[in-house]
Amino acid sequence: MSVLDLARAEIRAMQPYSSARMEASGGKVFLNANESAWAPVGDDGLGCNRYPEPQPAALIEALATLYGVRREQLLVGRGSDEAIDLLVRAFCRAGEDAILIQPPTFGMYAVCAKIQNAGVIEVGLNADATLDVDAVLAAVTPAVKLVFICTPNNPTGQLVPRESIERLAEALAGRALLIVDEAYVEFAEVASVSDLIDRYENLAVLRTLSKAWALAGARIGSLLANAEVIALLRRIMPPYPLPLPCVHAALLGLSGWGQANAREHLATIRAERTRLSKALMQLPGVREVLPSHANFLAVRFDDAGAAYQRLLAAGVLVRDVRRYPNLGDALRITIGTPAENEQMLTALKSSVMAGQNVVEGSA
Structure with missing residues (x-):
């Protein structure tokens, strides 16, 4: 059985658009x-008057080298979001098929499924935010075509062990495609599972330059998968997904100087993550800081809503994740520069002191 047997028959049979x-x-x-024969003002030699390559050869080569896969195993698009959307559209029949997710997790999996009118089966994480492999496998029905695993998980920061991913990939063979979202893996100091793609044809991995590579504004994401899956998705992808300035920014970021710069920032983020976790736990009103392997911390407060408003009043923006299952008392705080992190801590300390003064004054 080919992994493509899981895909929609009409997608496999369709005639793709052929671009110039x-x-x-x-x-x-x-x-x-x-196209226009004249370059636009300020083009600086980029050639923006011409359509870009659908899959730029230089960028594909650089990313394949970075991620340790073959060129034919890589699809590059507009962030991980585009790859998620393409996967759902290629593998899920509207009104019939489904995806499986483990909330609290990245919201775009469910959004893309609902746009396609595919079902969404939820298997919640354990109370400690770890993944229950047995529960996931028990919930897989014949309708499930895609199983999404986020590691480190967003918004909790927890890792899914490699052995759990291998167990899932093996158990789902011939039944569903396992998509491992590694958007934050560079912060975790663990190896990617992309080396398992040759072993499990139903395994795919999502990577991005938005986080560790500081290119969120360029929107460059990759899907690493079986070459047949990549070829199928290329058939339904828009003809010119990557703007030339974004490709240029990505190639610069992946240059020797760019990689050295990224490594320096990664070291700072890991050190700050440890420092902030300890500092936050010492603050009154903070109940728990969840263990994180990403570039953020999920923090439980006695009153998360009040903490959010106090930070906002101080000009510090954090993510309110109280709408997520099991995170009704939590905020997600991204690790910034040391100076930005100190501003956040100062704002929280000041709000606590202000609250204590009010109580003492009223007494």
């Missing part, structure tokens, strides 16, 4: 795509 860039290359006079 795909039909011809190597020319010197471009009169085939109805």
Whole structure:
């Protein structure tokens, strides 16, 4: 059985759109795509008057090297969100198929499924935010075509052990595609599971340059998967997904200088994560700081709503995650620069002191 047997039959059979860039290359006079012959103001040699390559060869090569996969096992698009959407559209029939997720987790899995009118089966994380593999496997029905695993998980920061992922991939073979979202893996100091793709044809991995590589504004995400899956998704992807300035920014970020810069910032974030976790636990009103392997901390408060408003009043924006299951008392705080982190701590300390003064004054 091929992994493509899990995909929608009509997608496998469709005739994909053929763009001008795909039909011809190597020319010197471009009169085939109805583009402007003149570069725009401020182009600086980028060539933005021409359509970009659908899958830029230089970027594919750089990312394949970075992630340790073959070029044909990589699809690059507009952040991880685009890959998630493509997977749901390719594998889930509207009104019939479903995905499986483990809340609290990244919200775009469910959003993309609902847009496609696919079902969403939820298997909640354990009370300590760990994954229950047995519960996940027990919940898989014939309708489930995609199982999403986020590690480190957003918004809790917990890791899913490699052995759990292997167990899921093996158990789901021929039944569903296992999608492992590693958007935050660089912060975790653990190896990616992308080396398992050759062993499990139903395993796919999501990666992004938005987090550790400081390119959230460029929107460069990758899907690493079986070459047949990649080829299928390329058939339904928009013809020109990557703007030239974004490709240029990504190649610069992946250069030797760019990688050295990223490593320096990663070291700072890991050190600050440890420092902030200890400092937050010493504050009155903080109940718990969840263990995190990402670039954020999920923090439980006695009154998370009040803490959020006090931080906001001080000009410090954090993420209110109280709407997520089992996080009704929590805020998610991104690790910033040491100076920004200190501002956040100062704001929380000041709000606590102000509250104590009010109580003492009323007494």
